[in-house]
Structure formats: structure tokens, C-alpha cells
Amino acid sequence: MVLGLPPRQMGDDVLAGSLAVNLRFWDRWKGMNMADMGSIERYLEGQREEHLGALCEWLRIPSVSADPGQSEAMLQAADWVQDRFRKLGWKTEKLGSGGPPLVYAESPPVPGKPVVLVYGHYDVQPADPLELWKSPPFDPQVRDGNLYARGATDDKGQVLTHILSVAAWQESGQKLPLQIKFLIEGEEEQGSEVLGRTLPQIADRLKCDVIVISDSSQYAVGQPAITYGLRGIAYFELRVTGPKQDLHSGSFGGAVANPALALARLLTAIKDEEGRIQLPGFYDAVVPLDPVERRNWQQLPFDEKKFAAQLGVDQLVGETGYTALEQRWARPTFDCHGLMGGYQGEGGKTIIPSWAGAKISFRLVPNQTPQQVGQQLRQFVAQHSPPGVRVEVIDLHGGLGVVVDPNSPYMAAAQQAVTEGFGREAVLIREGGSIPIVANMVAHLKADVLLLGWGLDDDGAHSPNEKFHIADFHRGIRASSHLWNHLAGCSPRAQLQS
Amino acid sequence: MVLGLPPRQMGDDVLAGSLAVNLRFWDRWKGMNMADMGSIERYLEGQREEHLGALCEWLRIPSVSADPGQSEAMLQAADWVQDRFRKLGWKTEKLGSGGPPLVYAESPPVPGKPVVLVYGHYDVQPADPLELWKSPPFDPQVRDGNLYARGATDDKGQVLTHILSVAAWQESGQKLPLQIKFLIEGEEEQGSEVLGRTLPQIADRLKCDVIVISDSSQYAVGQPAITYGLRGIAYFELRVTGPKQDLHSGSFGGAVANPALALARLLTAIKDEEGRIQLPGFYDAVVPLDPVERRNWQQLPFDEKKFAAQLGVDQLVGETGYTALEQRWARPTFDCHGLMGGYQGEGGKTIIPSWAGAKISFRLVPNQTPQQVGQQLRQFVAQHSPPGVRVEVIDLHGGLGVVVDPNSPYMAAAQQAVTEGFGREAVLIREGGSIPIVANMVAHLKADVLLLGWGLDDDGAHSPNEKFHIADFHRGIRASSHLWNHLAGCSPRAQLQS
Numbered sequence: 001m002v003l004g005l006p007p008r009q010m011g012d013d014v015l016a017g018s019l020a021v022n023l024r025f026w027d028r029w030k031g032m033n034m035a036d037m038g039s040i041e042r043y044l045e046g047q048r049e050e051h052l053g054a055l056c057e058w059l060r061i062p063s064v065s066a067d068p069g070q071s072e073a074m075l076q077a078a079d080w081v082q083d084r085f086r087k088l089g090w091k092t093e094k095l096g097s098g099g100p101p102l103v104y105a106e107s108p109p110v111p112g113k114p115v116v117l118v119y120g121h122y123d124v125q126p127a128d129p130l131e132l133w134k135s136p137p138f139d140p141q142v143r144d145g146n147l148y149a150r151g152a153t154d155d156k157g158q159v160l161t162h163i164l165s166v167a168a169w170q171e172s173g174q175k176l177p178l179q180i181k182f183l184i185e186g187e188e189e190q191g192s193e194v195l196g197r198t199l200p201q202i203a204d205r206l207k208c209d210v211i212v213i214s215d216s217s218q219y220a221v222g223q224p225a226i227t228y229g230l231r232g233i234a235y236f237e238l239r240v241t242g243p244k245q246d247l248h249s250g251s252f253g254g255a256v257a258n259p260a261l262a263l264a265r266l267l268t269a270i271k272d273e274e275g276r277i278q279l280p281g282f283y284d285a286v287v288p289l290d291p292v293e294r295r296n297w298q299q300l301p302f303d304e305k306k307f308a309a310q311l312g313v314d315q316l317v318g319e320t321g322y323t324a325l326e327q328r329w330a331r332p333t334f335d336c337h338g339l340m341g342g343y344q345g346e347g348g349k350t351i352i353p354s355w356a357g358a359k360i361s362f363r364l365v366p367n368q369t370p371q372q373v374g375q376q377l378r379q380f381v382a383q384h385s386p387p388g389v390r391v392e393v394i395d396l397h398g399g400l401g402v403v404v405d406p407n408s409p410y411m412a413a414a415q416q417a418v419t420e421g422f423g424r425e426a427v428l429i430r431e432g433g434s435i436p437i438v439a440n441m442v443a444h445l446k447a448d449v450l451l452l453g454w455g456l457d458d459d460g461a462h463s464p465n466e467k468f469h470i471a472d473f474h475r476g477i478r479a480s481s482h483l484w485n486h487l488a489g490c491s492p493r494a495q496l497q498s
Numbered sequence: 499m500v501l502g503l504p505p506r507q508m509g510d511d512v513l514a515g516s517l518a519v520n521l522r523f524w525d526r527w528k529g530m531n532m533a534d535m536g537s538i539e540r541y542l543e544g545q546r547e548e549h550l551g552a553l554c555e556w557l558r559i560p561s562v563s564a565d566p567g568q569s570e571a572m573l574q575a576a577d578w579v580q581d582r583f584r585k586l587g588w589k590t591e592k593l594g595s596g597g598p599p600l601v602y603a604e605s606p607p608v609p610g611k612p613v614v615l616v617y618g619h620y621d622v623q624p625a626d627p628l629e630l631w632k633s634p635p636f637d638p639q640v641r642d643g644n645l646y647a648r649g650a651t652d653d654k655g656q657v658l659t660h661i662l663s664v665a666a667w668q669e670s671g672q673k674l675p676l677q678i679k680f681l682i683e684g685e686e687e688q689g690s691e692v693l694g695r696t697l698p699q700i701a702d703r704l705k706c707d708v709i710v711i712s713d714s715s716q717y718a719v720g721q722p723a724i725t726y727g728l729r730g731i732a733y734f735e736l737r738v739t740g741p742k743q744d745l746h747s748g749s750f751g752g753a754v755a756n757p758a759l760a761l762a763r764l765l766t767a768i769k770d771e772e773g774r775i776q777l778p779g780f781y782d783a784v785v786p787l788d789p790v791e792r793r794n795w796q797q798l799p800f801d802e803k804k805f806a807a808q809l810g811v812d813q814l815v816g817e818t819g820y821t822a823l824e825q826r827w828a829r830p831t832f833d834c835h836g837l838m839g840g841y842q843g844e845g846g847k848t849i850i851p852s853w854a855g856a857k858i859s860f861r862l863v864p865n866q867t868p869q870q871v872g873q874q875l876r877q878f879v880a881q882h883s884p885p886g887v888r889v890e891v892i893d894l895h896g897g898l899g900v901v902v903d904p905n906s907p908y909m910a911a912a913q914q915a916v917t918e919g920f921g922r923e924a925v926l927i928r929e930g931g932s933i934p935i936v937a938n939m940v941a942h943l944k945a946d947v948l949l950l951g952w953g954l955d956d957d958g959a960h961s962p963n964e965k966f967h968i969a970d971f972h973r974g975i976r977a978s979s980h981l982w983n984h985l986a987g988c989s990p991r992a993q994l995q996s
Binding site (some may be wrong): 065066067070072125126128129132171189191217222231233235237242243244246247248249250251252253254255256258260261263264265267270271273275297311312313315316317318319325327328332333334335336337338339341342343344345346347348349350351352353356358359361386387388389390396397410416431432433434457460461462463464465 | 563564565566594622624626627630661680687688689715720729731733735740741742743744745747748749750751752753755757758759761763765766769771773809810811812813814815816817822825826828829831832833834835836837838839840841842843844845846847848849850851854855857858861884885886887894895929931932934955958960961962963
């Protein structure tokens with residue numbers, strides 16, 4: 001009986017070319033897949049503690065890419081993940097220069113099968129405000145079925161599911177049914193500069209049919225999702241400078257422009273009270289929402305009041321004429337991430353501050369580019385700068401949005417895998433966040449992309465008390481294990497297109 | 499010959515009632531004053547190094563009243579100044595409770611002569627931003643004829659001139675010609691809470707005819723001034739709260755009100771582009787400027803372009819319809835002193851911050867009260883709070899403005915003293931800054947007030963690199979020495995009014 005044979009031998013059966021064998025194989029493939037998924041699943045069950053422990057190890061390394069003081073930790077985090085691939089016996093090396101290294105690894109080629117590139121990042125957001133964390137951000141702790149730590153969900157916990165799933169295939173004696181490449185970078189939270197620069201040179205090595213990324217969220221608790229769209233981003237710092245030093249606000253106040261108020265005036269002018277962004281030509285490139293898409297999203301369960309209550313606000317506020325899902329997923333926005341300048345300590349200090357600044361960004365939808373928006377912002381600032389101050393626009397980072405075809409065979413394979421991993425069919429959604437490198441990779445590698453988010457909206461990806469629901473971590477590993485199997489059932493992209 | 503006699507005996511001459519003696523005294527009083535001012539001046543010349551050294555000692559104590567971590571330094575600064583009075587053999591004690599102590603001291607009464615109360619403060623503004631100081635703020639250093647340190651001019655250096663001048667009288671063998679009381683507090687930069695609370699209980703002890711305060715500036719380099727008006731102040735913190743924690747600006751941006759932008763909108767609404775403050779009823783209590791006063795000020799030399807260039811701005815900006823001096827001295831204003839909230843570190847962080855805040859104040863002119871303005875602000879905030887956020891108005895401190903009679907005999911005495919100390923007649927000005935306790939003391943003590951500023955506009959009183967021009971420090975001591983003499987020639991206030 002063939003059932004007990006390892007998958008390689010099943011493959012040999014197929015190659016033998018007997019119709020009977022082929023039919024028998026086909027029945028089995030539909031029923032239990034090509035590989036012995038049962039033995040992989042049993043293996044995963046036995047490794048739950050071990051897997052969580054591995055994640056905790058990685059999370060203890062404070063790899064904050066925004067913090068120049070953590071460059072040592074950045075290298076440690078890169079080494080840690082590279083070691084995982086070494087232990088798998090994979091070819092692995094560090095790529096790129098002038099920033100945190102790119103960790104690259106690949107399993108042996110499997111001819112005739114699609115090649116998968118798993119992308120993820122080992123860098124994390126800054127942890128401040130530290131005082132709001134219930135447990136230290138880099139000392140992972142389990143509470144209420146969640147693992148709390150900076151990076152738990154974004155993205156160490158999520159990308160690790162794929163590393164652990166390929167390990168599960170190997171450790172349980174199954175041969176990976178297709179070639180898998182991993183590219184794990186260290187600057188995703190800062191605009192992926194190293195990868196952006198290196199991508200043209202390594203495009204050949206990264207060649208693949210489909211890119212798999214788990215760096216997003218399910219639609220809701222118990223409702224997994226596959227994401228087919230991301231917004232882009234254009235991130236800037238505005239810096240308003242007035243007098244050459246702080247001035248006594250009594251002696252000078254009334255005759256000297258106040259940089260903090262000038263900044264406030266400028267920020268206020270950028271977006272009107274209807275939520276419409278006032279940069280010249282800002283909406284020119286924006287494609288109107290597809291009526292079918294709007295209808296689909298209206299069918300998704302979404303309770304505005306409950307959502308607002310979860311966030312702790314009394315009401316949602318957004319661009320007039322759009323639902324909250326549309327505002328978050330498919331409309332461009334303007335936000336301010338930080339205000340700086342003047343006296344911030346206890347009590348009062350009576351100064352006209354010499355300068356004030358703001359971290360700001362625009363989320364973009366496909367067809368908008370950060371370059372265009374940067375030009376529009378500079379033009380706006382030139383027209384609207386209040387008198388008596390100088391305004392500087394500093395580019396921090398940017399990236400394009402992306403929307404992929406929700407009807408590809410790879411998407412269907414992912415649907416099956418998610419259903420097997422999470423016990424429920426995924427809904428198709430877009431996501432408001434940005435993974436700027438995705439559009440870049442899609443363009444350079446001419447590959448399809450699968451955005452399989454194992455997180456939850458309330459994971460606090462960029463907030464204090466970031467968490468990853470531990471059950472979803474394990475479900476993610478399981479879904480990932482099935483994903484290799486189902487993707488191996490697809491044709492390579494070239495054949496699909498021909 | 500009477501010339502060599504000490505002043506007490508000269509006084510006795512007068513009391514003797516002989517017309518001839520009186521005439522002789524009067525001639526001498528006009529020519530060389532009552533006391534042997536020559537010997538005091540010689541004494542001062544010999545003590546210049548010593549006096550500067552004493553100031554440096556005091557400046558080394560980081561008595562930042564806004565900083566709860568410096569409460570020990572606050573006590574040290576109080577002790578330091580109290581020791582000066584002990585060494586003079588004066589009665590001295592610490593008054594008040596629940597905050598930095600009030601240092602009180604008095605010389606023996608001199609019947610028939612006015613009583614003077616010198617007011618000053620030993621607390622200083624916070625020193626940040628520290629990185630902008632060329633030398634450490636609490637390590638006084640001499641450069642280009644200036645002494646650089648936090649508190650050099652505001653107010654340790656200035657109040658010390660009066661302590662050193664009474665010491666000069668005593669040390670050079672002259673008896674002080676009138677009773678002088680000192681009240682040196684430790685919370686002027688934070689709204690004088692302890693003194694405000696304690697004032698009603700100690701009003702009897704502080705009883706005086708005239709209050710002398712040196713906590714302001716000359717009109718310009720080489721042009722001393724006497725200040726007859728101060729603005730009031732109403733200082734608040736605005737705090738805008740949105741979601742219960744920072745949110746990922748990609749996943750949520752577009753549907754959730756951004757507290758930083760809501761704060762910017764609110765700040766922008768408070769003052770229009772003409773510089774008019776929009777709080778309801780804000781200008782109701784404001785008395786229009788006196789045409790005579792406006793004419794007088796127009797005759798003061800003031801070069802707007804040069805002034806702007808000194809501050810490092812390309813133009814002055816203020817309320818339409820008023821000159822820069824009027825805007826700074828006699829019109830109410832609105833300023834923002836600090837912006838807070840969200841991410842302020844290196845690079846970018848993509849959050850909707852949970853909250854944002856601003857330190858703000860209104861400078862007030864006489865008849866406006868901080869209480870009224872607080873009500874007006876709360877009313878304004880209630881009407882203009884953007885949706886989806888909560889806005890809190892926190893009172894920090896406040897005080898009334900004050901304008902005194904520029905034609906009193908005490909003012910004439912001060913004019914003479916300043917001329918003798920600085921070698922040039924003082925111009926009469928108002929000052930945009932606030933010493934909130936002044937109006938309070940004037941009201942409680944029913945005393946006149948002399949605002950004799952030895953500083954300069956560019957001393958950086960609340961800025962990095964605060965300085966005191968060393969020549970002005972010594973001139974101030976000299977003017978102060980003469981002041982006691984000239985004030986002793988005035989009648990007590992009760993007699994003036996009767």
C-alpha cells in the first residue's frame with residue numbers, strides 16, 4: 001500500500017506514468033494531499049512548547065531599526081534567524097550593505113514546481129512609550145492566551161511560522177514539495193532602504209513565482225483573511241523654525257511668529273474638516289473605488305460602535321462619503337505621528353520655542369507615488385507657510401501601495417491552506433498598512449504575492465503591549481505547512497500565463 | 499565741617515531745625531547726597547571680583563522650580579541667600595510652607611523714612627534644551643564681558659545687586675538711611691504659589707511704602723529704563739486624548755481622529771491670521787491704548803528690521819494695527835510654549851498617537867484676569883473640540899498685569915539713582931513679561947512699585963545661554979546704592995497721599 005510511503009516515492013509513482021497509479025494518486029492527493037500531512041500535524045502538536053520558546057528567544061533581542069543605539073541587537077536578531085536556516089541545512093547568507101543585513105536562505109530546487117519566496121522582517125517598531133507596557137517589551141510574557149512583546153506579531157511571530165513549518169516538514173521526514181526561498185530584512189519599519197537598493201542586484205537569486213508574506217491581520221477574531229491590497233506611504237518630518245533661540249514669551253510674545261502655532265496652522269491646513277487632503281493634485285492619481293469591491297466589503301460584518309469602543313473613542317471620524325473599511329483600506333489619508341518642540345517638562349516654561357516639528361505621513365492608494373506626494377507637499381508648504389518662520393520638509397521614507405488579483409490559483413491554494421490551518425474559510429480583504437517593499441518586489445520579481453495575516457487588529461502592532469494570540473501562532477504554522485503542499489499543486493507562473 | 503560726618507548725624511542736623519543748617523544740608527544733599535556715596539562707590543570698585551564671585555556661587559545651585567528633582571537645590575539656593583543677610587547682621591527667617599521657602603530679611607527701622615521692600619526670586623527657569631548651551635547652564639562662565647549661566651539675569655544676578663548694595667553701605671561704614679526689607683521667593687517661574695498663599699498672613703510684616711524689583715531689562719544696550727507696566731499671564735496645558743493607546747496608522751488611519759491633528763486644529767482656531775484671539779469676550783476687559791502713551795513709545799528708538807535680525811527671523815509678526823512695542827508691552831497675546839505627543843525619536847514611527855498636548859499661555863493687560871480667561875478658554879474648547887477626541891484644559895498658573903503711576907516721587911528718586919548708576923537717564927517703558935506676584939503685592943501692601951531692570955533684551959532670560967552683562971551687574975549695584983539714598987529723601991507714602 002502506497003499510503004505509508006514517503007512523498008518522494010509517491011512522486012515516483014506518478015512519474016511511472018501508469019494511469020491506474022495516477023488515478024489512485026489523484027484520489028489520495030484530493031483526500032489527504034501529496035505529503036503525509038498527518039505526520040506533519042502530529043509533529044507540530046508535539047512541538048508547541050518548543051515553537052513558542054523559539055519565538056520568545058527571538059523576541060528578547062531588541063532589534064529596533066529606528067534606534068541607532070540598537071545596531072548590535074539588529075545583528076543578533078539577524079544571526080538568530082540565520083542560525084535556524086543553518087540548522088535546516090539550507091544554503092544561507094547575508095546580503096546587502098550600508099544597513100541591517102538581509103538574511104537570505106533557500107531550500108533545494110524542485111523542478112517543475114513553483115518557487116516560493118517568503119518575505120519577512122526581523123526589525124521591530126520602537127517600544128516607547130515604555131511606561132504604558134504592562135510587562136517589559138523585550139521580555140516576552142504569556143497572559144490570557146497571548147504572548148506579549150514588541151515584535152510578537154510584527155513581524156517575528158508571523159514570519160517564524162513559515163520557518164517552523166518548513167522545519168516541521170523536514171523534521172517529520174517529508175521532503176519539501178517545492179523550492180522555498182526566505183528573505184528576512186531588518187529595515188521594514190524604516191522603509192527597507194537596504195533591500196530597496198539591493199533588490200535589482202539580487203533579483204535573479206530571488207526569482208520566484210509567488211511571494212508569501214505574513215505581516216498583516218485576520219479580519220476578526222475567528223475570521224481569517226487573505227489580503228489582496230496594501231496602501232502605500234509617504235513619510236515626512238515637518239520642521240518649522242522661527243527665532244534663532246527660544247525667546248521669553250513675555251518680552252517678545254505678540255511681535256514674533258510662534259513656530260509651534262505656525263506648525264499647527266500648517267498641519268491644520270493640510271486636511272479639511274471633511275477629511276479631504278488639500279495638497280494640490282493629491283486626488284488626481286486616485287482611482288475611484290470599484291462598486292463591486294464596495295459591495296463585497298459592505299457584506300463583511302463590521303460594527304462601527306463596537307469597533308470605536310474597542311479603540312476607546314466615542315466615534316469614528318474620517319473622510320465624508322466613505323465607510324470606515326473604505327477609509328482604512330482604500331482611501332488615502334493624512335496622519336501626524338508625533339509633535340515636538342519647546343518645553344515638555346513638568347509645570348510651565350514661558351518661551352516662544354525656536355522650532356517645532358511633526359512626524360507626518362500620507363497613506364497612498366495604488367497609482368499614487370511617494371515622489372508625487374512629496375512634490376505636492378513641498379508645493380503646499382511653499383504656498384501656505386505662515387510669515388516669520390521657515391518650513392523644512394524632510395523625506396523619511398515612502399513606498400507604493402499594491403493590489404493583486406484575488407482570483408489566481410495561488411490564492412486558491414492559500415485559501416485551502418488557511419482553511420486547514422484555521423478551521424474556517426478566509427475572507428478577502430485589503431489592509432490599510434503599508435509594506436512598501438512589496439510593490440517593489442512585485443515589480444522586480446514579476447511574481448504574484450500572497451498576504452496571509454495571522455495577527456489580529458488589536459495586536460497593537462505599533463503600540464504598547466504588542467501581542468500575538470498564541471493559538472493563532474500555532475494555526476499559522478499549520479496553515480503554512482499546508483500551504484507548501486497546495487502551492488506545489490499549482491503550475492509555475494510562466495505556465496499559468498502562457 | 500559736616501562733610502565728613504556719617505549720614506545719621508546729618509539727619510540729626512536736619513532734625514535740629516536750624517534753617518541755616520537745613521539749607522546747608524540741602525545744598526549738600528543735592529550735590530553729593532546725604533551719605534558719603536563716594537566712599538560707597540570706592541568700596542564697590544574694590545569689590546568687583548568678590549561680587550562676581552558671589553553671583554557665580556549662587557548660580558552654581560540648579561534651583562529649577564519646575565523640576566521636582568531639584569527640591570534639594572531649591573533649599574540650598576534659599577540657604578545661600580539667607581546667609582548673606584545673616585552676615586549683614588539682619589533679622590532673617592524663612593516663611594511659607596508647602597513649597598520652596600520665602601527668604602525674608604529686614605534691616606533696622608528708620609523712623610520718618612519710607613520703608614522699602616525688595617522683592618526677587620532665587621528660582622530659575624528649566625535649562626533645557628541643554629544641547630544648545632555653549633557652556634553648562636549651572637557652571638557660570640565669562641565670555642565677551644558677559645556672565646553665562648541659567649539665572650544670571652533672571653533673577654539671581656539682578657536681585658543680588660540690591661543685597662550687595664546694602665552690604666556696601668554697611669561695609670563702608672554708612673548707616674542705611676531707611677529700613678529695607680527683602681523677600682526672595684522660590685516659585686516666581688511657577689506662579690508664586692507659596693507667596694500668594696502666605697501674603698495675606700505676612701502683609702503686616704511686609705508693610706512698606708515702595709516695592710523695588712529688578713527682574714526686567716533696560717530698553718537697549720546703553721539705554722537704561724524704568725518699567726511702569728507688566729502684563730499678566732494665564733498659563734494652561736491643553737491635552738487632547740483619542741484612542742486608549744497608540745494605534746497603527748496604517749491599519750486605522752483614515753477612520754480614527756488623530757489627537758495631534760485635533761490639537762493643531764484647536765490651537766489654530768484660538769488666534770486668527772490677524773493675530774486676534776478668538777476666545778469669546780476676550781477683548782471685553784481690554785482698555786484701549788492711551789494715545790499719549792502710544793506717542794511716547796513712537797519716539798523711542800526702535801528699528802524693526804534690526805530687532806528681527808537680532809532674533810534671527812525674517813520679519814516680525816503680530817496683531818494687525820499695532821506697533822511691535824505695543825504688541826509686546828500693552829496688547830494681550832496667545833503663545834504656545836511646547837508641543838508633546840506621539841513619536842519624537844529618530845526616523846519614523848507610524849502611529850496615531852493616543853494623546854497630544856500643548857503648553858500655552860495668554861499674556862494679559864490690566865483689567866483682564868486669568869480666571870476670566872480660563873473660563874473663556876474652557877468655553878472655546880467646549881465649542882471647538884474636534885469630534886472623536888476629548889480635550890482637557892489644565893490650569894498651570896496665572897497672574898494679573900499691573901501699570902503704576904510713572905510720576906510718583908519714588909519714580910523720580912529711581913530716575914536719579916539709575917542716572918548715577920548707569921551714567922544715562924532712564925526711559926519709561928512697559929514690559930511684556932509678567933511677574934504675577936507684583937499685582938498681588940501691590941494690592942495687599944498698598945505700596946508703590948519700582949521696576950528697575952538691569953538686564954538686556956537679548957540676555958536669553960528663558961532661553962539657552964542666559965547671560966548678564968557684567969558691567970550692568972556692577973552698574974546695577976551702584977544704582978541700587980544710590981537708590982536707598984534718594985528714596986530716603988522722599989516722604990513715606992501716607993504723607994504723600996495726605
